[in-house]
Amino acid sequence: MALVATLRSAVCLLGRFPALAGVDLDVAAGDVVLVSGANGAGKTTLLRLIAGLLPLRAGTATVLGHDLTVDRTSLRRDLALVGHGTFCYDDLTVSENLTFAAKASGRPPAPADLLEQLDLARLAPVTHRHLSAGQQRRVSLAVALAREPKLLLLDEPHAGLDVVGREVLDAVLSRAPTEGRTVLLASHELDRARALATREVELVSGRAIGGRREHSPRSAAHETAEEVGR
Amino acid sequence: MTLARAALLVTGKDLRIERRAKVTSSQILPFGAIVLVLFAFALDPDRGVLERAAPGLFWVAVLLVSLLAVSRAFAIEVEHGARDGLRLSGLDPAAIFLGKTFAVALQLLALEVVLTLGVVLLYDVSLRSLLPLVLATVAATVGIAATGIVYGVLTVGLRLRETLVPLLVLPVVTPVLLGASRAWEASAVGAPGEAWPWVALLSAFALLAVAGGMLCFGTLLEES
Numbered sequence: 001m002a003l004v005a006t007l008r009s010a011v012c013l014l015g016r017f018p019a020l021a022g023v024d025l026d027v028a029a030g031d032v033v034l035v036s037g038a039n040g041a042g043k044t045t046l047l048r049l050i051a052g053l054l055p056l057r058a059g060t061a062t063v064l065g066h067d068l069t070v071d072r073t074s075l076r077r078d079l080a081l082v083g084h085g086t087f088c089y090d091d092l093t094v095s096e097n098l099t100f101a102a103k104a105s106g107r108p109p110a111p112a113d114l115l116e117q118l119d120l121a122r123l124a125p126v127t128h129r130h131l132s133a134g135q136q137r138r139v140s141l142a143v144a145l146a147r148e149p150k151l152l153l154l155d156e157p158h159a160g161l162d163v164v165g166r167e168v169l170d171a172v173l174s175r176a177p178t179e180g181r182t183v184l185l186a187s188h189e190l191d192r193a194r195a196l197a198t199r200e201v202e203l204v205s206g207r208a209i210g211g212r213r214e215h216s217p218r219s220a221a222h223e224t225a226e227e228v229g230r
Numbered sequence: 231m232t233l234a235r236a237a238l239l240v241t242g243k244d245l246r247i248e249r250r251a252k253v254t255s256s257q258i259l260p261f262g263a264i265v266l267v268l269f270a271f272a273l274d275p276d277r278g279v280l281e282r283a284a285p286g287l288f289w290v291a292v293l294l295v296s297l298l299a300v301s302r303a304f305a306i307e308v309e310h311g312a313r314d315g316l317r318l319s320g321l322d323p324a325a326i327f328l329g330k331t332f333a334v335a336l337q338l339l340a341l342e343v344v345l346t347l348g349v350v351l352l353y354d355v356s357l358r359s360l361l362p363l364v365l366a367t368v369a370a371t372v373g374i375a376a377t378g379i380v381y382g383v384l385t386v387g388l389r390l391r392e393t394l395v396p397l398l399v400l401p402v403v404t405p406v407l408l409g410a411s412r413a414w415e416a417s418a419v420g421a422p423g424e425a426w427p428w429v430a431l432l433s434a435f436a437l438l439a440v441a442g443g444m445l446c447f448g449t450l451l452e453e454s
Contacts, residue, residue: 010328022384040364051318053314053317053318070236073317073448076317076318076319076320077320080318081314081318083311083314084311085310085314085315086310086311087309087310087314087315088310088311088312088315089243089284089306089309089310090245090249090306090307090309090310091247091249091250091251092243092246092250094261096243100239100243101315103231103239103318104236104239104319104321105319105320106231106320127250128310136310147320167236174378216328
């Protein structure tokens with residue numbers, strides 16, 4: 001199975017603080033990897049590093065075939081991050097935010113069924129600022145999916161979602177492997193996330209530890225994926 | 231996607247946001263008008279001085295409103311982490327720079343039309359040679375917008391960006407203030423021959439600002 005992301009002794013600093021202090025990680029295509037860990041363990045930093053938003057200070061990292069020590073911008077066209085912010089513009093409608101994201105990444109305008117899938121169709125003409133926090137989170141996911149990413153990075157995606165929103169998100173995640181998408185999911189809602197993930201990586205103080213936990217028979221085929229604790 | 235299409239996508243996005251938010255028309259334009267009125271009050275005892283100083287006063291007003299326009303151009307990228315969204319968008323940074331510069335320049339040109347009317351009415355100025363005046367205004371506006379966007383992205387991640395942008399931008403655009411004021415003076419007295427060298431200077435500044443911005447914007451966007 002092809003590797004989508006490979007990190008070796010990856011170090012990432014926030015200021016002078018080593019938010020990642022030497023992470024080894026392999027992510028195979030089609031994996032849904034749960035990244036768990038306490039607050040401040042480095043989950044968000046790991047996702048932002050893999051997205052190319054943060055520089056690698058030591059070690060190596062290859063994501064979607066791009067060496068992040070050389071180039072951390074070219075890979076962005078093929079990945080999407082759902083982070084703490086929605087990455088949306090308050091004065092654009094849901095539809096306009098999706099269209100901008102899709103066009104910017106060279107994709108066709110988001111299809112109507114994407115809005116239907118995320119239960120956002122009726123909100124298409126509503127400006128982002130007039131949505132509830134949960135609706136904004138769903139729009140954030142829609143914006144990510146509109147870019148048709150090969151690698152989907154989700155940082156606490158369940159946070160702020162109501163019951164319907166969580167079910168919609170879970171449906172999206174469960175379909176991801178069959179749609180050829182690899183997912184890294186950082187979450188504190190472990191029971192819910194474990195049910196969706198094929199593998200789990202635990203971060204403690206900026207290091208990946210605990211080896212791997214297999215969450216479904218499907219992931220047994222991903223023999224190349226493993227984490228090495230330091 | 232070509233550079234031009236990507237730039238127009240960003241311009242369209244910024245102008246659409248501005249059309250909804252109406253910050254330019256409801257806040258920046260009134261601010262510019264107030265500045266012109268304050269100048270008029272300050273120099274009113276001597277109408278001759280006001281008329282002679284009108285080109286310089288006009289461009290000082292334009293520089294002040296341009297600072298607000300530039301700040302606004304990046305304020306929309308701060309909310310909800312939109313700047314990270316822009317970085318992740320896959321758009322060529324040069325296209326983002328051109329798109330944002332074009333959007334700010336268009337807003338400034340619209341403001342300048344209204345402020346010009348204000349100058350003509352308040353300061354009793356007549357503009358005789360329109361061609362060099364228009365060309366000087368367009369070149370100066372592009373130069374100001376491009377410079378503002380470069381320094382705007384440099385400070386976008388800083389808490390003190392509102393105060394830092396003027397400190398960085400105003401010294402750099404001093405040649406624009408000088409050249410545009412002289413070109414306007416020449417146009418006002420109907421001496422276009424004296425305006426053309428200043429139009430050339432403003433055009434050169436605009437070209438340098440745009441070229442420099444296209445080269446460095448990506449790095450600044452990543453490091454800010």
